[in-house]
Structure formats: C-alpha cells, structure tokens
Amino acid sequence: MARFLTRRLLQIPPVLLGILLLVFFLIDAGLHDLSPKDLQPGTSLSREEIARRLDAFRTAHRLNDPFPVRFGAWVSDAVRLDFGASLREGRPVTEVIGGGLGPTLLVQIPALLLAYLMGVPLGVFLALRAGRPLVRALNGFLFFLFAVPTFWVATLMVIYLATDAGWPLFPLEGLASRGAPPDLLDRAWHLVLPVTALSLPLLVWISRLTRDLLLDVRASAWARTLRAAGFSEARIVGRYGLREALGPLAIQLGVLIPGLVGGSIIVERIFNLPGLGQVLWNATFARDFPVLQALVLATAVATLGGFLLADTLGRLSNPRRADS
Amino acid sequence: MKRATPGRRTWEAFSSKASTVAALAGLMTLVMVAAFAPFLAEDKPITMVESGRRVWPLIRSLGALDIVWLGVVFAAFAGWGLARGARRRGRSPLRWAAVGVVGVLGVACAIAIVHAPHHERRRYGEERHLRGELAAWDAGRADPASLEALLETSTESLQVSLEVEARLAALDNTGLLKKLARQNRERLEALESAVWPLLPQAPDRPTFSGVLKPGESPRHPLGTDALGRDLLAVLIHGARRALTVTLLALGLSGFMGLLLGTLAGWCGGAVDWIVQRLFELTLCLPALFMLVALTAWIPADWREGALPVGLFLGLLLWTEPGRLMRGEVGRLKDEDQVLAARALGLPTRQVLTRHVLPDAMTPLLVSLSFAAATVLLVDAALSFLGLGESTVPGWGRILYEARSSANLGEAWHLAIFPGVAVCLTAYAFNLVGEGLREALRPATRVTG
Numbered sequence: 001m002a003r004f005l006t007r008r009l010l011q012i013p014p015v016l017l018g019i020l021l022l023v024f025f026l027i028d029a030g031l032h033d034l035s036p037k038d039l040q041p042g043t044s045l046s047r048e049e050i051a052r053r054l055d056a057f058r059t060a061h062r063l064n065d066p067f068p069v070r071f072g073a074w075v076s077d078a079v080r081l082d083f084g085a086s087l088r089e090g091r092p093v094t095e096v097i098g099g100g101l102g103p104t105l106l107v108q109i110p111a112l113l114l115a116y117l118m119g120v121p122l123g124v125f126l127a128l129r130a131g132r133p134l135v136r137a138l139n140g141f142l143f144f145l146f147a148v149p150t151f152w153v154a155t156l157m158v159i160y161l162a163t164d165a166g167w168p169l170f171p172l173e174g175l176a177s178r179g180a181p182p183d184l185l186d187r188a189w190h191l192v193l194p195v196t197a198l199s200l201p202l203l204v205w206i207s208r209l210t211r212d213l214l215l216d217v218r219a220s221a222w223a224r225t226l227r228a229a230g231f232s233e234a235r236i237v238g239r240y241g242l243r244e245a246l247g248p249l250a251i252q253l254g255v256l257i258p259g260l261v262g263g264s265i266i267v268e269r270i271f272n273l274p275g276l277g278q279v280l281w282n283a284t285f286a287r288d289f290p291v292l293q294a295l296v297l298a299t300a301v302a303t304l305g306g307f308l309l310a311d312t313l314g315r316l317s318n319p320r321r322a323d324s
Numbered sequence: 325m326k327r328a329t330p331g332r333r334t335w336e337a338f339s340s341k342a343s344t345v346a347a348l349a350g351l352m353t354l355v356m357v358a359a360f361a362p363f364l365a366e367d368k369p370i371t372m373v374e375s376g377r378r379v380w381p382l383i384r385s386l387g388a389l390d391i392v393w394l395g396v397v398f399a400a401f402a403g404w405g406l407a408r409g410a411r412r413r414g415r416s417p418l419r420w421a422a423v424g425v426v427g428v429l430g431v432a433c434a435i436a437i438v439h440a441p442h443h444e445r446r447r448y449g450e451e452r453h454l455r456g457e458l459a460a461w462d463a464g465r466a467d468p469a470s471l472e473a474l475l476e477t478s479t480e481s482l483q484v485s486l487e488v489e490a491r492l493a494a495l496d497n498t499g500l501l502k503k504l505a506r507q508n509r510e511r512l513e514a515l516e517s518a519v520w521p522l523l524p525q526a527p528d529r530p531t532f533s534g535v536l537k538p539g540e541s542p543r544h545p546l547g548t549d550a551l552g553r554d555l556l557a558v559l560i561h562g563a564r565r566a567l568t569v570t571l572l573a574l575g576l577s578g579f580m581g582l583l584l585g586t587l588a589g590w591c592g593g594a595v596d597w598i599v600q601r602l603f604e605l606t607l608c609l610p611a612l613f614m615l616v617a618l619t620a621w622i623p624a625d626w627r628e629g630a631l632p633v634g635l636f637l638g639l640l641l642w643t644e645p646g647r648l649m650r651g652e653v654g655r656l657k658d659e660d661q662v663l664a665a666r667a668l669g670l671p672t673r674q675v676l677t678r679h680v681l682p683d684a685m686t687p688l689l690v691s692l693s694f695a696a697a698t699v700l701l702v703d704a705a706l707s708f709l710g711l712g713e714s715t716v717p718g719w720g721r722i723l724y725e726a727r728s729s730a731n732l733g734e735a736w737h738l739a740i741f742p743g744v745a746v747c748l749t750a751y752a753f754n755l756v757g758e759g760l761r762e763a764l765r766p767a768t769r770v771t772g
Contacts, residue, residue, distance in 0.1 A: 011601065018605040026621060143758070147750035149701045151708045151720065152743040155727045159739055262612030266705055270727065280613065281709075284620045292617050300608040307604065 104275035115202035123210020173272035247317035254310025344759030365557035369518035388440035395432020525554035576638025585649025693757035
C-alpha cells in the first residue's frame with residue numbers, strides 16, 4: 001500500500017505543474033489584453049489618468065515582469081490561497097468563491113447521496129431479476145434516460161412543477177423564501193427540484209454500472225461454485241457480489257466529480273442558485289480573470305484529488321488489482 | 325456465396341437487432357436533414373422564371389457551411405461507390421474510399437471558399453417590413469420620392485406590391501403605375517413558376533407573429549417561438565449545428581486519441597508516462613466548465629457558431645479514445661501475429677497499419693459512438709446557456725426560451741419538441757454504440 005501511494009503521489013506533481021501552467025497561461029493571455037475600459041466601465045478620465053491607472057494595474061498584476069518571474073510569484077501566491085481581488089466586485093477572490101461553495105455543496109452532496117442510495121439497490125434489483133420482461137423494460141428505460149439532458153428535465157420541472165402552467169408545488173428559484181427566517185423545512189423544499197434534476201443522470205449511471213458489475217459477478221466461476229454449494233442467488237449477488245462491485249463503484253465517485261461540476265452550472269442557472277456555477281458564469285462574462293483562474297484551478301485540483309481518492313479506494317477494496 | 329469476413333460478420337450481428345438498425349437509419353436521416361436543410365426549410369424558391377430567365381435564388385444564397393455540408397454527403401457517397409468499384413476490381417477499397425471522400429470534400433471546400441463571399445442575401449416574400457412602410461405612407465407621407473423607394477424594395481413582396489399598385493391607381497400617377505404594374509405582372513409569373521423548399525420558412529427570420537402554437541397557423545406546422553421564427557425550420561437547421569459540433573469534436577478527439585494512444589501503447593516507457601500525464605491533465609478539466617470559462621478568452625466575433633465549440637470539445641474529450649487505443653495497442657503489441665510481422669522485419673509503419681490498428685479500431689468505433697451522445701448533450705447544454713449561438717438558434721436555446729418566455733407554459737411546444745430532438749438523437753447514438761459493442765464482443769454473460 002505504501003509503495004502504491006508513493007508511486008501514485010509521485011505522478012501528481014507533473015500533472016499539477018501542467019494545470020498550473022495552463023491556468024496561468026490563460027489568465028495571463030486574458031490580463032494582457034484588458035483595456036482601461038475593462039478596468040473602469042463608463043469612465044471619462046483623462047488620457048494621463050487612464051495611462052496611470054493602467055500602469056498601476058499592470059504593476060499590481062506584475063504584467064511588466066518576465067514570464068518565469070510572474071509564474072513563480074503567482075504560484076507562491078496560489079499556494080497561500082491568495083488570488084488577488086476580483087476585477088468585478090473588488091472583493092478577494094477566495095471570498096467570492098467561498099461564497100459560492102456553500103450553495104453548490106448544498107445541492108451536490110444530497111444529489112450524490114441520493115444517486116448512490118437509490119442507484120445501488122436499483123442496480124442489485126436489475127441484476128438479480130435480469131431477464132424478466134418487466135426488468136428488461138426498466139433497463140431499456142434507464143438506457144434511454146442516459147440520453148435525457150439534465151437541462152431539459154430541469155426546464156420541464158420548472159415549467160410544470162413550479163409555475164401555473166402545471167402544479168406550482170415547488171418554488172421557482174433560489175435557496176430560501178425571501179424575507180422568511182432561515183428554516184430547515186423551507187430550505188429542503190427549495191432543494192427538491194434542483195437535487196432531483198442533478199441526481200437523475202447520476203442515478204441512471206450508477207444503477208447501470210452496478211447492474212453490469214453484478215452481472216459479470218453472476219457469470220463468474222466463483223459465483224457458480226457458491227451456487228453449487230447451495231448459496232441463494234440473493235446472497236451471492238447482494239453480499240459477495242456487491243463487495244466485489246464496491247471498488248469500481250468507489251472509483252466512480254472520483255470520476256463523477258467533473259460531471260457534477262458541469263451539471264452545477266446548468267442547475268444553478270435554471271434554478272438561480274448563488275453557487276459556483278453562477279460565480280463562473282458571471283466571471284466569464286465580466287472577463288473577471290482572477291476569479292476564473294482560481295475557479296478553474298480549484299476545479300482541476302479537486303478533480304485530481306478525486307482521481308487520487310478513487311485510485312486509493314479502488315486499491316483498498318481490491319488489493320489484488322495490479323496498479324496501472 | 326459471400327466470404328464471411330470479420331466486417332461482414334460484425335455487420336450481421338449488428339443488423340440483427342431492429343432497434344439498432346432503426347437508430348442507425350434515424351441518424352443517417354438526420355445527417356441528410358442537416359445536409360439538405362436549406363432545401364427543406366428556407367424562404368427562397370429553389371428555382372423560378374424571372375423576366376423570361378430561369379434563376380436559382382436558393383442555390384445562389386447558399387453559404388460556406390451549406391456547401392461544405394452538401395460536400396460531406398456527396399463525399400460519403402463517392403467514397404462508398406469508389407470502394408465498391410475497387411473491391412470488385414480487386415483493388416484496396418479503403419484507399420479508393422479515401423480518394424473519393426477527400427476529392428469531393430476538397431472540391432466542396434474550394435467552391436465554398438470561392439463562392440461564400442458572393443452569396444446572395446436577398447429575401448423573398450418579406451412582407452412585414454414593407455407593410456410598415458406602407459402604413460407610414462398611408463399615414464400621409466405620399467411624396468413620390470418615398471413611393472419610388474418603396475417600389476424598389478417592394479419587388480420582394482408581391483402582396484405589398486399589389487397594394488402599392490392599388491394606391492397608385494387612386495393617385496393617378498401613370499408613370500409609376502405602369503412601372504409597378506409591369507413589375508407585379510413579372511413577379512406574379514415568377515412566383516407562379518417558383519419551386520419552393522418543402523417548408524417555405526427561414527429559421528432565422530422573425531415574423532413578429534409572437535408565439536404560435538402548433539396547428540394555429542397552417543404555415544407553421546410546429547408553431548413559432550417568441551420572435552415568430554418557425555419552430556420546424558429552427559429544428560431542421562438546429563440539427564445541422566448539433567451534427568457539426570458532434571462531427572468536429574469526434575473527428576478531432578478520435579484523431580488525437582488514435583495518434584497519442586497508439587504512440588503510448590506502442591512505445592511504452594517514458595512516452596507512455598508522458599501521455600498518461602496528459603490524460604490526467606485533460607481529465608482534470610471538466611468539459612462544460614472549461615468551455616464556459618474559455619468563452620472569456622475567445623474574441624467576440626469567434627464566439628458565434630459551432631466551430632469553436634466543436635474544436636474545444638474535441639480537445640477536451642480525446643482521453644477516452646486515447647485510453648482505449650493505448651490499452652489495445654499495448655495488448656496487441658505482444659500478440660503472435662504482430663510479433664511475427666516484426667520478426668519478418670516489416671517496417672514499423674506497415675506493422676502498425678496492417679497488423680495492429682485494424683484490430684484496435686473496433687473498440688475505438690464503439691467509444692466514438694458513445695462519445696457522440698456525450699458531445700451532443702454537452703453541446704445542447706452550451707446552446708441552452710447561449711454559447712456558440714448564431715442567428716439560427718440551436719436545439720438547447722429554444723428550450724431556454726421556453727423557460728424564459730413571458731408566456732411560460734403557454735409555449736409547451738417550445739419545451740417539448742427540441743428536448744425530444746436532443747433526446748432521440750443522443751439515444752440513437754447510444755443505441756448504435758451498444759449495438760456495435762455487442763456485435764464486436766460475443767456474449768459471455770447472462771443477458772438482461
């Protein structure tokens with residue numbers, strides 16, 4: 001295990017360096033063609049004043065230094081989580097991003113939990129009863145759901161479950177009712193639609209994966225041996241098979257993170273939640289490069305961490321697996 | 325009796341399932357719809373006789389993308405035909421197919437480059453704008469100068485032109501009246517001789533009718549959106565955007581994956597290590613997230629249209645085909661037939677192209693058809709968010725309109741039809757992928 005971890009950890013620095021270079025290159029290219037107009041929208045300053053401000057801006061962002069110096073300084077700042085101030089809001093970047101993290105996690109974590117808690121049992125059921133007409137139909141339907149985009153489901157939900165066009169059972173947008181005191185029930189009520197929309201594709205993915213893994217188990221030689229020894233099919237699949245499937249399922253957790261990040265943009269746009277997706281969206285169209293840079297970096301590093309976690313979990317759950 | 329080549333056996337296994345064949349047929353139809361979109365839904369006549377001359381308004385108005393798309397379809401036909409001919413004569417079908425595809429596509433691109441700057445933007449039957457001028461004229465500005473101006477523009481719309489004629493008759497301005505009457509007669513004859521596209525509506529032209537539901541107007545079978553654009557025309561042209569992005573992204577990611585994956589699998593060692601780190605680096609950049617973020621760096625005049633979206637998606641999605649190729653090539657490298665080919669001293673290029681890649685290609689095909697569904701969904705999401713949009717809205721964008729339009733829920737057709745289009749297309753790609761996978765891998769487990 002220790003050898004595996006060292007080898008795996010040694011693979012991180014080059015990738016991290018690549019990410020840092022890429023992100024830095026992007027921000028750098030962006031900052032260089034920021035014009036004074038971008039600094040002060042609607043300004044009517046004198047030419048000297050603009051030149052002075054631009055110079056101050058260039059100095060503050062070290063744009064007059066050579067590339068390696070800038071990169072080094074930026075990395076040392078980034079390590080200390082100092083990404084400077086948002087060009088749009090003036091607040092520190094970490095504060096802007098920290099503000100968006102809460103709502104995003106509030107939707108993501110329940111969605112992920114829901115997907116695993118419902119997807120795995122569903123997958124077990126599908127594998128155990130494979131071949132029956134009804135299960136076959138259900139399986140085909142799940143396969144179709146693969147092709148259903150989150151934003152469509154969310155849009156239909158908003159139109160038919162949150163407005164007068166259908167049954168206005170749920171709130172249209174936001175995290176909490178305006179003006180009301182913070183209330184757990186109210187929060188949960190606001191989260192129903194976004195969490196459902198976000199977890200649906202994950203649920204389909206996890207249940208299909210569980211089913212495939214368990215079907216492989218049922219066809220394996222050791223399952224045949226257990227069957228011959230008189231173990232019931234439910235016990236083979238539900239107990240020993242599931243243990244076998246745990247590794248790949250855990251690996252999925254790391255792999256799913258990028259998808260969740262993408263999904264959060266859509267869901268937060270549709271339900272107007274003040275999360276990271278919205279922060280990204282606003283920063284993109286305001287060309288707020290410090291925020292963008294920090295966000296992309298944070299996402300990339302989180303994903304990298306997810307992969308590391310997935311590999312470690314996979315290794316822990318099945319030590320026989322050759323590391324590749 | 326025909327020889328049972330691996331390809332033929334795969335095809336037989338693939339085509340034994342009705343759903344996969346239906347999906348494949350559906351996708352091919354969609355490609356045809358995308359290629360011939362202007363002939364299916366456009367507001368210009370394909371051909372008509374104007375002042376005794378046969379003119380081709382639709383053909384003259386084709387832009388670069390239209391021509392390239394037509395080129396893609398004809399190139400596919402040419403490649404298929406040449407491959408069949410080559411097989412009959414015992415030549416290499418793959419080489420002749422490549423000759424056909426590259427040749428026709430090259431000609432199409434050349435025509436597109438030469439023709440595109442001169443393509444005609446004239447509108448036909450544009451009534452709305454003219455009616456406004458007519459109303460202004462009725463309001464009291466009946467001076468001959470504006471009349472002349474109106475005459476110039478009214479050549480486009482017969483209906484308005486006839487009304488102008490009626491007004492002129494009342495004014496008793498014989499010179500203008502004669503001119504207009506002649507013009508109208510000619511236009512009437514021209515329009516009577518006109519052959520229109522199947523649906524004479526343009527996807528990017530507002531009619532200011534507001535939201536029309538399906539069936540409310542016989543001219544708009546699926547209704548219109550909030551700007552009065554015909555929904556069916558928008559969907560037909562939206563298929564083109566979706567497929568453009570999909571083909572571009574698949575082409576680029578497949579090519580990159582093939583190249584880097586083969587390199588990593590064949591060379592091993594340090595090269596493999598570097599390519600593996602590149603995999604991880606790319607995987608760390610979530611596609612949708614990166615595409616939104618990258619928008620800030622793309623100059624505004626580059627943001628429109630499918631091209632940047634397709635290329636960026638291709639750059640971000642090459643890891644899956646790359647991983648597959650790496651694994652396959654690494655596995656095949658030590659197989660007997662490859663070792664034999666190497667022991668015979670064949671050049672590496674030949675070993676790779678003749679003895680390794682043909683076997684490694686099949687998993688790549690499976691992975692690409694699943695990737696197509698992913699690309700399509702991500703592209704629809706981007707279009708929903710309003711990225712990479714041009715004057716013709718994408719499928720996703722209409723859905724966004726359904727969410728944002730003032731008459732939420734009134735416009736159910738805006739929420740349903742584009743969503744169904746996205747779903748069915750992605751589903752078809754998935755079905756084809758699944759069918760291919762099952763055809764290529766014999767069943768080894770309990771089927772479900």
